Amino acid sequence: MKCDELLAALNAYIDGEIDPQVCAELSRHLEGCNPCRVVIDTLRKTITLYKGEVPYELPPEVHARLHECLKKKWQEQFGQSVS
Numbered sequence: 653m654k655c656d657e658l659l660a661a662l663n664a665y666i667d668g669e670i671d672p673q674v675c676a677e678l679s680r681h682l683e684g685c686n687p688c689r690v691v692i693d694t695l696r697k698t699i700t701l702y703k704g705e706v707p708y709e710l711p712p713e714v715h716a717r718l719h720e721c722l723k724k725k726w727q728e729q730f731g732q733s734v735s
């Protein structure tokens with residue numbers, strides 16, 4: 653799995669609908685990729701915050717904002733744009 657593939661998989665991750673196999677690949681990638689770990693950490697914290705209030709449902713606009721934020725982070729980390 654490459655970094656941009658991981659970013660694509662994050663959508664499912666946020667929704668909690670991630671395929672177990674994808675999840676395993678994701679974990680494997682994270683073991684060897686520090687920038688991606690940072691992004692996932694941020695994501696986990698955001699999800700945990702939301703979990704405190706509502707049962708694991710991100711409002712669509714928050715969802716969108718989170719994606720924008722992650723994309724920006726990715727660009728900062730890798731110096732290139734991903735879509």
Ligand SMILES: [Zn+2]
Pocket residue numbers: 654655658681685687688
């Ligand atoms: Zn990576």
